[in-house]
Amino acid sequence: MTLSIMTLAGTETTLDHQTLEDFRNAISGDVLTEADEGYPEALILHNGMIDRRPALAVRCRGAADVIDAVKLASDHNLLVAVKGGGHGVAGNALCDRGLLIDLSLMRAVQVDPAGRTARVQGGALLRDLDRETQAFGLVTPAGVVSETGVAGLTLGGGLGWVRAKYGLTVDNMLSVDIVTADGQFRRASETENEDLFWALRGGGGNFGVVTSFEFQLHPLGPIVMFCSPMYAIAQAKEVLRVWRDFMAVAPDDFSTEFFFWTIPDHPDFPAELAGQKVVIPAGVYAGPADEGERFVRPLREIGTPLLDLSGARPFTEIQQTFDPYVPKGMLNYWKALYLDSMNEDVMDALVAAFEDQPVTANRCPLVLQALGGASSRVADDATAFGDRSRPYMIELNSSWTYPEDSEYNIGWTRQVFADLQQRFSRGGGYLNMSCYDEDGEVFIKDTFGPTWGRLREIKKKYDPANLFRMNYNILPAE
Ligand SMILES: Cc1cc2nc3c(=O)[nH]c(=O)nc-3n(C[C@H](O)[C@H](O)[C@H](O)COP(=O)(O)OP(=O)(O)OC[C@H]3O[C@@H](n4cnc5c(N)ncnc54)[C@H](O)[C@@H]3O)c2cc1C
The missing domain is CATH 3.30.43.10 (Uridine Diphospho-n-acetylenolpyruvylglucosamine Reductase, domain 2)
Known part of the structure; x- marks a missing residue:
C-alpha cells in the first residue's frame, strides 16, 4: 500500500x-x-x-x-x-x-507528594491532573472544565480557579519534555534549553510536541468554597459594579469569573428558569472553606438571586461543574479580548451585548475575567506569555446546536468583538480562546507585545521550516 x-x-x-x-x-x-x-x-x-x-x-x-x-x-x-x-x-x-x-492515549499523571511536583503526559486532561493531585490535597492551577487538555491549555497560558493565588499554569511549569522539529527529544527548564523553556511558557504548540510537563503543586482543599449566585439580567449592571469593586480589594485567595449566561433546559435547573438570562459573579476561595463562606457572602447578597449554587465542595467537583453544559460536538465560535478597564461605558456595552445575544445561541456565555493577583505580578519578559498588566479579559464563547444558526452566531460574535476592540482595548487577547486563524498576525503580535521578536528568533532556532504551523503561528525570524 x-x-x-x-x-x-x-x-x-x-x-x-x-x-x-x-x-x-x-x-x-x-x-x-x-x-x-x-x-x-x-x-x-x-x-x-x-x-x-x-x-x-x-x-x-x-x-x-x-x-x-x-x-x-x-x-x-x-x-x-x-x-x-x-x-x-x-x-x-x-x-x-x-x-x-x-497524544490522547498518553494521559498518565504521577505526583510526588513530598516534593510537591507532578509529571503529566502530553495527552492528559484536566480531570486526570486534578484527580491525582487532589488525592494528596495538592493542586496546580489550570482551567475550569475537566475535559480540557493540559497540553494546549498550558502552552497558551492557562487561566483557572486558583490563578489569583498561584498564577497561570505556565507560571507553575518546572520542566517540559519535548520532541522538536529535528526529531530530537529535549528537556527544557530554567537550567536546560532555557530559551525553549521561556518560549514554551505561552508560545503555544509552535516549538514541538510535548510528551510531558513537570508542574509545581500547592496545597488546596480538598473542600473549598465555590461562589455561584445567579441574578436576573435586570440586575446585571448593579451586580457587575458590585463585583468590580469587590474584586478591586479582594485577596489573592479569591479567583473569579463573571458569567453572562442563559440557564439551559437541563435537569440540573428548575424547568421554569430555562431560557432565563442571568449574571453570575462566580469564584473559588482557595483558603479554608468556612473563611471562604464568610468572604463571598457580599456577592451572594446583591438583592435576591434567582438561584444560588454556592457552597463548600470538593475542588474536583467544582472543576466538573460546567462539564454538562459544554458538551462535545456543539458548534463553537469563540473570541477573547483584553479590556483596558471596567468603567461605566464598558459595563454598558457588555450588558447591551448580552441583552442582544441571539436566542438561538442559548449556550453562549460571555465570560469576564478579572486578571489580578499572582498571575499579574510575573514580569512581562519572564515568560513568552508576555504582558501581565491587562486587568480584564472578555471571552465571547458562542456555542450552538444547529448549523442553520451558524452564520448568525458567527456574525454576532465578530460584531461584538470588533465593537469592544475598537472602543475598549489596546489590542490582543487570550489566544487559547480565539479563532485566531482569521484574526491574523497583527492580533497575535499585539497579544505577545514585547515577547514577539524573541519568540520568532527561538522559532527559527528550533523549527526553521515551520513544521509546527497548525497553531497560532509564530513565523521563524528571517
Ligand atoms: C469548553 C472549554 C473550556 C475551556 N476552559 C478553559 C479555561 O478554563 N482556561 C483556559 O486557560 N483555557 C480554557 N479553554 C481553552 C483551552 O485552553 C484551549 O482550547 C486549549 O487549546 C486546549 O488544549 P487541548 O490540549 O485540549 O487542545 P488541542 O485542541 O488538542 O490542541 C490545541 C493546540 O495545542 C497544541 N498542542 C496540543 N497538545 C500538544 C502537545 N502535546 N505538544 C505540543 N503542542 C500541543 C497544538 O498546537 C494544538 O493545535 C477552554 C476550551 C474549551 C473548549
Whole structure:
C-alpha cells in the first residue's frame, strides 16, 4: 500500500509501501488511515464545527512514538497537526490530508507528594491532573472544565480557579519534555534549553510536541468554597459594579469569573428558569472553606438571586461543574479580548451585548475575567506569555446546536468583538480562546507585545521550516 499525503508546500506526496510498513512496525500505538477502525476516534474534537481529515493518524503511546512520528513528518516535509485534549476551538489539532500526531492515549499523571511536583503526559486532561493531585490535597492551577487538555491549555497560558493565588499554569511549569522539529527529544527548564523553556511558557504548540510537563503543586482543599449566585439580567449592571469593586480589594485567595449566561433546559435547573438570562459573579476561595463562606457572602447578597449554587465542595467537583453544559460536538465560535478597564461605558456595552445575544445561541456565555493577583505580578519578559498588566479579559464563547444558526452566531460574535476592540482595548487577547486563524498576525503580535521578536528568533532556532504551523503561528525570524 502507498499513501498520498499533504506536504507543507500544499502539494501531495506519496509515502511508499516500505516507508509505511517500517513506520507501522516501529510504532507501539496505532497508525490509522481513513479505512482503519479507530480512525474516527482519533479525530474527535470538542468543536463540532471542525471537519478535517488527516491522511494518517498516529495515536502515540510514548515519547518513542512521538519521535518517530516527528521524524516521518520532517523527513517527508509533511503537514502536521498535534492533538492533546482536542479542546482547541480553532480546530488546529486536526489538519486536512496531512499527518495527525495524537497524544490522547498518553494521559498518565504521577505526583510526588513530598516534593510537591507532578509529571503529566502530553495527552492528559484536566480531570486526570486534578484527580491525582487532589488525592494528596495538592493542586496546580489550570482551567475550569475537566475535559480540557493540559497540553494546549498550558502552552497558551492557562487561566483557572486558583490563578489569583498561584498564577497561570505556565507560571507553575518546572520542566517540559519535548520532541522538536529535528526529531530530537529535549528537556527544557530554567537550567536546560532555557530559551525553549521561556518560549514554551505561552508560545503555544509552535516549538514541538510535548510528551510531558513537570508542574509545581500547592496545597488546596480538598473542600473549598465555590461562589455561584445567579441574578436576573435586570440586575446585571448593579451586580457587575458590585463585583468590580469587590474584586478591586479582594485577596489573592479569591479567583473569579463573571458569567453572562442563559440557564439551559437541563435537569440540573428548575424547568421554569430555562431560557432565563442571568449574571453570575462566580469564584473559588482557595483558603479554608468556612473563611471562604464568610468572604463571598457580599456577592451572594446583591438583592435576591434567582438561584444560588454556592457552597463548600470538593475542588474536583467544582472543576466538573460546567462539564454538562459544554458538551462535545456543539458548534463553537469563540473570541477573547483584553479590556483596558471596567468603567461605566464598558459595563454598558457588555450588558447591551448580552441583552442582544441571539436566542438561538442559548449556550453562549460571555465570560469576564478579572486578571489580578499572582498571575499579574510575573514580569512581562519572564515568560513568552508576555504582558501581565491587562486587568480584564472578555471571552465571547458562542456555542450552538444547529448549523442553520451558524452564520448568525458567527456574525454576532465578530460584531461584538470588533465593537469592544475598537472602543475598549489596546489590542490582543487570550489566544487559547480565539479563532485566531482569521484574526491574523497583527492580533497575535499585539497579544505577545514585547515577547514577539524573541519568540520568532527561538522559532527559527528550533523549527526553521515551520513544521509546527497548525497553531497560532509564530513565523521563524528571517
Ligand atoms: C469548553 C472549554 C473550556 C475551556 N476552559 C478553559 C479555561 O478554563 N482556561 C483556559 O486557560 N483555557 C480554557 N479553554 C481553552 C483551552 O485552553 C484551549 O482550547 C486549549 O487549546 C486546549 O488544549 P487541548 O490540549 O485540549 O487542545 P488541542 O485542541 O488538542 O490542541 C490545541 C493546540 O495545542 C497544541 N498542542 C496540543 N497538545 C500538544 C502537545 N502535546 N505538544 C505540543 N503542542 C500541543 C497544538 O498546537 C494544538 O493545535 C477552554 C476550551 C474549551 C473548549
